[in-house]
Amino acid sequence: xxxxxxNSPSLSVQEGRISILNCDYTNSMFDYFLWYKKYPAEGxxxxxxxxxxKDKNEDGRFTVFLxxxxxxxxxxxxxxxxGDSAVYFCAASAWDNYGQNFVFGPxxxxxVLP
Amino acid sequence: xTGVSQNPRHKITKRGQNVTFRCxxxxxxxxxxWYRQTLGQGPEFLxxxxxxxxxxxxRLLSDRFSAExxxxxxxxxxxxxxxxxxxxxxxxxxSLGQGAVGYTFGSGTRLTVV
Numbered sequence: 001x002x003x004x005x006x007n008s009p010s011l012s013v014q015e016g017r018i019s020i021l022n023c024d025y026t027n028s029m030f031d032y033f034l035w036y037k038k039y040p041a042e043g044x045x046x047x048x049x050x051x052x053x054k055d056k057n058e059d060g061r062f063t064v065f066l067x068x069x070x071x072x073x074x075x076x077x078x079x080x081x082x083g084d085s086a087v088y089f090c091a092a093s094a095w096d097n098y099g100q101n102f103v104f105g106p107x108x109x110x111x112v113l114p
Numbered sequence: 115x116t117g118v119s120q121n122p123r124h125k126i127t128k129r130g131q132n133v134t135f136r137c138x139x140x141x142x143x144x145x146x147x148w149y150r151q152t153l154g155q156g157p158e159f160l161x162x163x164x165x166x167x168x169x170x171x172x173r174l175l176s177d178r179f180s181a182e183x184x185x186x187x188x189x190x191x192x193x194x195x196x197x198x199x200x201x202x203x204x205x206x207x208x209s210l211g212q213g214a215v216g217y218t219f220g221s222g223t224r225l226t227v228v
Binding site: 004006009034036041042043044045046049089091101102103104105106107 | 118120147149154155156157158159162170205207216217218219220221222
């Protein structure tokens with residue numbers, strides 16, 4: 001059973017427009033969420049995070065929104081640039097006694113068209 | 115410090131052979147994680163170390179898998195009697211203790227079992 005879902009395997013957006021990537025989770029114990037970006041032949045790179053005490057976090061062109069009641073978060077990229085073309089992973093964690101192990105979604109491939 | 119380093123980048127092995135991967139984390143990071151990623155999926159948690167102690171293992175980590183971090187610095191992941199289903203990208207990540215914002219991933223080791 002997938003605890004973190006990204007139902008859109010791919011998304012294409014025109015340069016300069018907004019990209020919206022969605023993520024849904026099922027475990028109500030998750031209280032910390034991250035987005036990672038991955039280019040081919042590289043490891044995932046941390047992009048932005050949000051904790052469950054917030055509903056929005058912004059960093060430059062990237063904004064993450066969290067709707068706890070719907071167990072849904074989204075990543076907005078405005079304006080989108082061709083260099084943003086990559087696979088984006090949503091990840092979630094629930095604090096436990098040992099540490100912070102993240103559960104990743106399957107990813108959404110974003111293509112920003114010039 | 116150039117980030118998390120993984121060696122080798124690629125490994126092709128025959129079914130039944132043993133393979134070992136190495137991960138050198140960021141030097142001041144005390145936590146080290148191993149993840150596995152297959153095509154079309156996000157990274158899946160395998161195991162995690164805090165310093166030299168292996169604190170958690172996923173059920174994905176069968177008896178054929180063993181990980182060590184003998185001096186709390188680099189880590190090795192060994193797979194014995196490899197099977198074709200072991201073919202995947204093996205990602206290592208490190209972080210600086212609890213409360214760290216996400217992990218820093220290495221570029222991964224791609225294993226192909228033929």
